[in-house]
Amino acid sequence: LSTQQPNLGLGPDGKVLIVLEEGVGSGDGGSQIWQLQALSCSLQQQTSFDELALHRAVRVALQEALTQAAQQLPGLSGELPLKLTVNGAGAFEVGGPEGVNGLSGKKLVVDAYGPRVPIGGGAWSGKDFFKADRAGGLHARRLAKLVVQLGLARQAQVVLGWFPGDRSARLLQATGEEGQPLDIGNLASHVDLSLLRSGTAFAVDNLVEIAQWGHFEDGDRPWERLGQL
Numbered sequence: 001l002s003t004q005q006p007n008l009g010l011g012p013d014g015k016v017l018i019v020l021e022e023g024v025g026s027g028d029g030g031s032q033i034w035q036l037q038a039l040s041c042s043l044q045q046q047t048s049f050d051e052l053a054l055h056r057a058v059r060v061a062l063q064e065a066l067t068q069a070a071q072q073l074p075g076l077s078g079e080l081p082l083k084l085t086v087n088g089a090g091a092f093e094v095g096g097p098e099g100v101n102g103l104s105g106k107k108l109v110v111d112a113y114g115p116r117v118p119i120g121g122g123a124w125s126g127k128d129f130f131k132a133d134r135a136g137g138l139h140a141r142r143l144a145k146l147v148v149q150l151g152l153a154r155q156a157q158v159v160l161g162w163f164p165g166d167r168s169a170r171l172l173q174a175t176g177e178e179g180q181p182l183d184i185g186n187l188a189s190h191v192d193l194s195l196l197r198s199g200t201a202f203a204v205d206n207l208v209e210i211a212q213w214g215h216f217e218d219g220d221r222p223w224e225r226l227g228q229l
Contacts, residue, residue, distance in 0.1 A: 001016075006012055007047060007049070007147060008049055008054050008057060009046035009048065009049030009053075010043055010044060010045055010052060011043075011044030011045065011046070011093075011095050012044065012045045012096070013043075013044040013092075013095025014041070014042060014044060014094050014096065015041075015042045016038045016039065016040070016041050016042075016161055017039070017041075017079075017161070017164075018036060018038070018039050018040075019036075019037045019039075019083075020034055020035070020036055020037065021034070021035045021036075021037040022034055023035065031074075031075060032075055033075045033076075033077060034073075034075055034076045034077065034080075035077045035078070035079065036079075036080070036081045037081055037083070037151075038081050038082070038083035038084075038085075038163070039081050039083070039084050039085070040083075040085040040086075040088055040138060040163040040164055041058050041084075041085070041086050041087075042078065042086075042087055042089070042092055042164050043058070043086070043087065043092065044092050044093065044094075044095035045087070045091075045092060045093065046093055047091050047093050047138075048143055051086075051091075052188065054087070055086045056084060058084070058086050059084060059183075060079070062080065062084070063078075063080055066078045066079070066080065068139030072136050072142070080094065085163060085164070085165065086219070087164065088163055088164040088165030088166075088200050089165045090165070097109070108123055108124075108180075111123070111124040111125060111137070111214065111215060112124070112137060116223040117127070117157065121216040122214065124137055124189070125207075125210070125211040126211070128197075128199065128203070129198045129199045129202045129203045130199035131195075132162040132169075132178035132195065134198070135169075135195050135199070135202075136160050136162065136169060136185065137197035138198055138202055138215065138223040139160055139169055139191075139193045139197075139198060140158040140159065140169075141158075141215075141216070141223065142161045142191070142223060142224075142226060143156075143158045143160075143171075143174075143184070143187075143191055144156040144157060144158045144174075145224075145226060146183065146187065146191065146226055147174065147187070149226065150187075152176075152182065152184065153177060154176070154177055155176060156174060156176055156182060157174070157175050157176075157177070158171070158173070158174045158184075158194065159171075159172045159173040159174070160172060162195075167194055167195060167196065168192075168193045168194040168195070169194075171184070171185060171188045172192075174188075190229060191229045192229060195211075198223070201222055201223075201228075202221075202222050202223045204221070204222065
């Protein structure tokens with residue numbers, strides 16, 4: 001945010017998520033265009049400060065950044081996104097390690113299949129099953145398994161995402177062998193990808209064993225069974 005903005009009581013923690021839509025322009029040659037479709041911004045702020053002022057400041061800063069970027073990047077729209085969310089999950093006063101559980105070890109790569117699957121930066125082990133880090137990996141795993149079992153691809157990789165405040169995952173991408181895109185939006189709409197489902201149906205007692213041996217070594221785990229979508 002600009003130093004010219006009023007004091008907003010901000011802390012050092014924050015996160016920005018964006019959805020960028022790619023399309024084809026209507027001009028000659030059908031050049032590609034990019035439009036910022038949605039932006040979610042989470043910024044640590046003391047609750048005694050004005051959250052509306054923070055939202056206005058983010059909006060002004062984003063407009064300035066988009067205008068400048070559109071002048072330098074051909075095809076990028078300088079228009080603000082229709083969906084602009086600031087601290088969508090509610091008050092964000094406590095940040096950093098004090099505000100996040102899951103500090104039992106950074107075994108991220110082991111939890112997420114080793115180096116084959118890109119990791120999102122959030123640990124699974126040590127977090128409950130309502131947390132998007134753990135729930136996201138398990139839901140993505142279930143959806144990818146379903147794609148393979150239905151014969152839609154021999155192997156599948158699914159990318160899910162949550163904006164702060166989302167109750168269910170958003171399907172961001174699905175790919176099969178050689179990285180070819182898979183259109184599974186209709187299939188995903190019939191699968192419960194909610195945090196409520198993962199928190200209530202996937203929770204198990206032997207968390208130490210899972211942290212030691214991994215989430216996918218036992219086919220009897222509740223998230224491995226696909227009988228109920």
